Amino acid sequence: METFPGAHRPLYEVKANLFKGMAHPVRVRVLEILSAAPDVSVTDLILDMNVEASRLSQHLSVLKTHHLVVSERRGSQVFYSLAYPRVAELLATAKMLLGEVLESTQQQLLASEWTAPQEPAADTRGPSTITRQ
Amino acid sequence: METFPGAHRPLYEVKANLFKGMAHPVRVRVLEILSAAPDVSVTDLILDMNVEASRLSQHLSVLKTHHLVVSERRGSQVFYSLAYPRVAELLATAKMLLGEVLESTQQQLLASEWTAPQEPAADTRGPSTITRQ
DNA sequence: GGGGCGTTTGAGCACTTCATCATATCGTCA
DNA sequence: TGACGATATGATGAAGTGCTCAAACGCCCC
Incomplete structure (x- = not known):
């Protein structure tokens, strides 16, 4: 377990760690919301x-540990915001990539239907990054 | 477990899935190498x-499932390449973000040494996205 | 077509992550 | 100060992930 931020680790490990910090729907949703508003309270x-307070708090803690968000207490409430604008940029780039993946996958789907209509949508196993929108 | 690529899932889930696909040092390293070269064989x-064939193959399989790479057999070897140039862009954005995080964290470190020299580098717990380079 | 190289697949095991529930801390206001 | 609303923390069990080793598979060349 790494303890010190400045520890000597290769870049790909650090990058993997960053992605790990973003690899959960709740955390991504939080970052999306914080990308749209400068300042949002936990409430x-x-x-x-529509998530339980305890669960959200744990994910916020993960985001904070990964230096993706910062928190500030104002009165009885705690407000979170993105630690860096580039976090939003990273999400935007991911969105564009997913758009491309979706587009070409749909095309493949159409093509396979054209050439082999009886085949019920081949290659549908495993987790996929494709969806609507 | 989601089976069909076009399944109706909210965007943040799909994004989280994408990051999950990139959340491992070996997979990030592969993507980095493929970002620099158009075409690389498994060999x-x-x-x-310097990784075992079996281990690498499993990670390549994950990357392929997530539509991040494509493979092509040429003779006895299999060549992998990025499925989309934007994958490299995503890595580049991540790198820039990490650069910013590193910079500001180092500044905080300096500041805390200035104000409290006896404190042995506060806030060093948990996984961090910081490193050299 | 058999042997060898290159790549993938599968089972077992350790380890990590996540959701849930309970409990603790902090701040406000009566 | 005491009670309550707002967050955070800790423990537990279930599920997922990754590594190792073994075996299978596909392709090429003799």
């Missing part, structure tokens, strides 16, 4: 996301 | 990365 996050 | 990857 609002709970309402917007 | 070369094994040599470059």
